[in-house]
Amino acid sequence: EKTIGILTGGGDCPGLNAVIRAVVRKGITAYRYRFRGILKGWKGMMECDWEPLGLEEISGILPKGGTILGTSRTNPFKEEDGGEIVVDNMRRMKLDALVAIGGEDTLGVANKLASMSVPIVGVPKTIDNDLNGTDYTFGFDTAVNIVTEAIDRIHTTAESHNRVMVIEVMGRHSGWIALHAGLAGGADMILIPEQKYTIQEIVSTIRKRHERGKDFSIVVVAEGAQLVSEEGEAVEEGTSYETRVTVLGHLQRGGTPTAFDRVLGTRFGIAAIDLVHAGDFGKMVSLQGNEIVAIPLAEAVNQLKLVDQELYDLATVFFG
Numbered sequence: 001e002k003t004i005g006i007l008t009g010g011g012d013c014p015g016l017n018a019v020i021r022a023v024v025r026k027g028i029t030a031y032r033y034r035f036r037g038i039l040k041g042w043k044g045m046m047e048c049d050w051e052p053l054g055l056e057e058i059s060g061i062l063p064k065g066g067t068i069l070g071t072s073r074t075n076p077f078k079e080e081d082g083g084e085i086v087v088d089n090m091r092r093m094k095l096d097a098l099v100a101i102g103g104e105d106t107l108g109v110a111n112k113l114a115s116m117s118v119p120i121v122g123v124p125k126t127i128d129n130d131l132n133g134t135d136y137t138f139g140f141d142t143a144v145n146i147v148t149e150a151i152d153r154i155h156t157t158a159e160s161h162n163r164v165m166v167i168e169v170m171g172r173h174s175g176w177i178a179l180h181a182g183l184a185g186g187a188d189m190i191l192i193p194e195q196k197y198t199i200q201e202i203v204s205t206i207r208k209r210h211e212r213g214k215d216f217s218i219v220v221v222a223e224g225a226q227l228v229s230e231e232g233e234a235v236e237e238g239t240s241y242e243t244r245v246t247v248l249g250h251l252q253r254g255g256t257p258t259a260f261d262r263v264l265g266t267r268f269g270i271a272a273i274d275l276v277h278a279g280d281f282g283k284m285v286s287l288q289g290n291e292i293v294a295i296p297l298a299e300a301v302n303q304l305k306l307v308d309q310e311l312y313d314l315a316t317v318f319f320g
């Protein structure tokens with residue numbers, strides 16, 4: 001009987017539990033594996049902190065946000081001999097293979113461990129959708145839906161008070177959430193890290209809009225784009241329109257995953273445990289078109305996936 005470890009690393013994300021459930025469910029029922037849930041990501045691998053994971057533990061977790069295994073931003077390779085400690089602990093915990101679910105940092109660790117011959121499979125996760133090698137990550141659709149609803153609600157105040165409403169959304173390195181939710185919510189301007197803006201451009205876009213009779217505006221800003229509080233002030237100063245800033249923050253990562261993210265997480269989980277069974281290690285499962293495929297972990301972590309420029313250009317039709 002083989003023993004498989006499973007961990008979740010980095011920021012929590014709706015859909016993590018769907019992946020855990022699928023991996024464990026198929027692993028037990030189809031392959032007769034035994035599972036050890038490694039607690040708090042790589043921290044648990046460094047400290048041999050784990051709990052048994054059986055059918056009972058995964059029951060009822062599909063609609064739950066967050067991760068039943070806990071998570072952390074611990075990176076073993078930032079600690080002395082961290083890689084070697086993880087390799088030793090694989091033996092100590094009697095793990096025959098490891099499934100690591102996480103974003104760029106977590107999968108970067110997985111990639112380095114794979115090059116040290118650790119039998120490991122990765123599952124891509126980030127609400128930001130900026131992981132290379134996969135068309136979508138689970139969590140993104142949930143975040144986009146939450147932000148879209150927030151934009152709809154904020155429209156109410158924008159229209160009633162004739163205000164400029166600036167909405168800051170997550171995305172340190174990329175503007176995927178801002179772009180998709182901004183399009184879905186009918187934003188009048190979308191600011192993303194991939195693009196450079198002057199305050200003057202922002203001010204004149206809003207002015208133009210007001211001059212054509214629209215006395216409110218919605219500006220969606222990815223957190224990586226610029227400093228929003230400054231933006232708010234600059235917009236107010238430059239336009240003399242009353243401006244408010246709303247920072248959506250961790251609201252975007254909380255709560256139950258959408259149906260899309262549950263299905264994607266489930267498909268990723270099944271594909272990941274199939275890779276383990278096939279002994280096809282050093283790979284990450286990925287969505288390409290409608291297919292789930294396996295790509296080398298190295299491909300996923302060598303660069304970020306920035307927003308689709310064509311889609312951004314399309315969105316600019318609705319600016320101002």
Ligand code: F6P
Pocket residue numbers: 011103126127128170171172223253
């Ligand atoms: O990568 C996901 C993400 O939510 C980013 O959008 C955001 O910049 C970051 O994590 C926030 O991290 P933390 O929860 O550690 O503050």
